[in-house]
Amino acid sequence: MNDDIFELARQVGQALHARSRLLATAESCTGGGVAQAITDVAGSSAWFERGFVTYTNVSKTQMLGVPAPLIAERGAVSEEVAAAMARGALAHSEAQVAVATTGIAGPGGAVPGKPVGTVCFGWATPDGVQTERCVFAGDRQAVRAQAVAHALQGLLRLLV
Template sequence: MNKATEALAINVGTALQHKGWMLATAESCTGGGVAQAVTDIAGSSAWFDRGFVTYSNAAKTAMLGVPAALIAQHGAVSEEVAAAMAAGAAGSSSAQVAVSTTGIAGPGGAVPGKPVGTVWFGWSVAGVVQTERVIFDGDRQAVREQAVAHALQGLLRRLA
């Protein structure tokens, strides 16, 4: 993990501890990268509850309660699914805060309107869900690293 991502994870932990809250993650394209970033921080068990890596659509439905019909209608890489993943992670855990990532890291997988690098994020904070779409540049690893950092930055903005 690079120093900037490490600093973000530390700051997220500090903000969560200040509020007495726990974090859960629901990840697809980042493959557990957000959970790894936060659990790389010593003492994170005080503020990190659990992580869900739901790479397949079936896992999103089984583990997070994302309706299969929602995925069929909007696609796994969509605002609706990112929001449902974040809400599902919060609801399936002891966390007050959850973050989700679903996207196309590449090199394949692009579809019209969803180029490689497209990532939808969902943040659930005390029951309020917000979403954001970002299109990152770079190869698969670069997209994933940028998505992890962006997920943490979004948490910090929402916990401030």
């Protein structure tokens, strides 16, 4: 585990714990990497409620309630789907904070307007959802690591 990612996860945990909030993750391209970073921190059971790894479109619909027509219209890698994933993680858990990732880690999978390295994020609370689209450089591992770090940074911005 990258030391920077571990430190971000530790800070997220402190912020959640201080606010008596629970976190849920909804991950596609990161394959559970955000949840792994979170659970690498001792005591994370006090603030991490659950994680969903929804790698296929069907799983996004079945586990998180992401509307299939939304995926068909906007594509799985879109801010709209990331927002729906984050809202779904809240709706299907006891958490008050959620983060979602969906993207193209590579080396294949690029489509017009969505190059390899494109990752969309959603951060949700009961008050609403924030989204962001980033394009990261590097190979599959580098894109996924950057996406995990960015997801955690977004949680910190949301909580602080």
